[in-house]
Amino acid sequence: MLVKKTDVLVIGAGGAGIAAAVEAARGGASVIIVSKEPIGYGDTRISLGVMSTSPDPEIGDTEEQFVEDMIRGGEGLNDPALVRALVSDALEATAMFEGFGHIFGRDDEGRLARLIFPPGGHSASRAISSPGVGISMGHTMRAAAARASIDVLEETICSELLVRDGEVVGAVGLQVASGEPIAVLAKSSVIGAGGAGSLYYPHTDCMPSVVGDSYGLALNAGAELGDMEQVQFLPFGITHPPSMLGAPCGEPAMAGPLGKLMNSRGELVLENIMPMTRAQVARIIMEEIRRGGATERGGLLLDLRPNIEADGGELFVGLMKKMGGPFLDIIRRAYGEKAANLQEPWDVLPTVHYVMGGVKTDEWCRSHVPALYACGQAQGGVMGGNRLGSTSLTEIFVFGKRAGKTAALEAAQRNYADAPVAVEAVRRLEALFGAGGSERPVRLKRALQRLMWEKVGPLRDAASLEQAFREIAGIKEHAKDLRISGMKRYNCEALDAIELSHMLASAESIVVSALARTESRGAHVRSDFPERDDAHPIRNMVVRLKDGNCEVRPVEVHA
């Protein structure tokens, strides 16, 4: 059995994980970072690179205003302490990431330049851009990981955390290239392995590897998750060809002041889209589709032509080309040149972008399980029921840094567990190779992903959620009977099998939370409870594992 020891173990190597690892190393700790993809290849790297920094006093913006915007946007589900931490550390996090090697957008004098138009929900402009979009952040993250004195396990998936007497003491993972399991004994363990967008694959713009590893690992170690029903759908994604399904093609702002949503019969479904939130627009699209208004491709038509035909139309086209370039590239590829020139309507359908829910932590990223920390999208409570555009990149750096700092500091007070604690977990991994059951992991993954989109999508009700709950239980049973080839090197089926176990836990936590929230709030829309419940105190839905099943309890939000 291959065993390593480290003060701090970081699981996940996107923005959050790398910030945590670098900060922990700066704190004097020995660090191992485990990355399922090559280092730095998470959702951060395929983002647009637009991030909120600190409020600009020159335009009268304040920290209080920023906090207020996030909590209003999150419909009161946010943990105010976490929101305040994000806002107060935003500038420090910006500086830290530039110190890693990044360069955010500048004005002609070389000063940090905030965007002219803030993303939806922000009352002032705090967002800064990356001239080389997310991919330039990828270069930075990889460079930062290379520069720091941290040990790297690339293309290694964590299957489970090791728990001794209720305390997390490390993790076990599979090194995909070689097929060898590895155990890491750690005094502190940080989960920064992102969200679960690809639980809805192909209806997502996230990396396919982002399937809920963070949540599966945390739940099984005894941690609590909050508000997992809050899954963010971007309103506008591509519907065809199949290879492009789920690709993102815009925010509500993309509709411009005069853009319209039409149904298949050419009837107006929605106008004045620009100031609405992602959740509001996604909801209206799905309601119209349920009423039978979908095109033969399955979406609605977003018509931007009124913007061009009005006075100042050329200005609009120019602005779209400047601000919406990456989206227009996607449109061109899927729908052709005319559509990319805004002269033809786009077939659009919501696509999963982000999970607001996640591991419950304090503002220094401690979960309630000793020695377990979480940061970034893995963590819950920061965004509440709806994330404002440009805040997730702030979140990963602010809380990545905080998690790394706390984990390093507190590691000094702990001891290593003995290696035998990992024996059973390693055996479970070895048993995957050549497993002779009857179910293929990838088929079960696809069945679960289809189920999540159809029954736990942007529009839910008790019947669809209860059916999802039953079907998840069925897939869980099938997952005990897997068939996997015995090939050691880069065995995609073994990888799928481990992902499947994280996916099942994540999916179940989403479904039980969605069933328990008998109202529509934030990104969670129930057709059987279409209104927000303002008669009762606002509650978080808190999930933990009990006897292998997710158990949910509502907890009042305290300001």
Next chain:
Amino acid sequence: MSVTVAIRRYNSETGGEPEWVNYTLPERDRMSVLEAFMHIYENVDPTLAFRFGCRFNKCGLCAVEVDGRPRMACFTEVKDGMKIAVLGRMPVIRDLVVDRAAFFTALRELQLYIPEQEDAGHTQIIKEPETHKKLLLCVECLACNSTCPNFEFKKNPFVGPYVFVKLAQLHFDPRNTIDRRRQAKDLGITACTQCRKCYCIHGINLHRDAIQILSA
């Protein structure tokens, strides 16, 4: 009408010669090479190994050789008779999966990062050269190395266009303090024959913006 493609299969564990295998694919609107891999893996042969990521041409993980040229599997349409293989000139783990580990090691060993500075807690005045922005579009797919006649992984995995792009990025970074031309020279950039065969799928002008800059 169905289409047939040939995929080169190989397993470094068992060794032996790579083998071309034909697969017949169902009809689908503008089917991509990546969709073909997924179809085969999910329905025909569960042992097919391939690497992929974002599906939308952003992440650089799915580069393969299609009819002898590097292409992103996600953004290449399948055609009847296509021959698909792993990227050339790379160490292969299995089937379509190259071993990428050396390319992270390169970052560390060649100090392909800006030096650590005192964290001031606020941002600096920085003027970013336009060429720096262009070079950052590199998605690290390794197509450039796979098309460089001089790149020999076994001899030195660091001497190829990929590392030169990284060096050029840093050369243009106003905060860089290491002589990146010197480094390029020490690695042997002078051996570059200027053949311009190194190919960038994302349209970076490798010759002008990296090789020539570093050779100056």
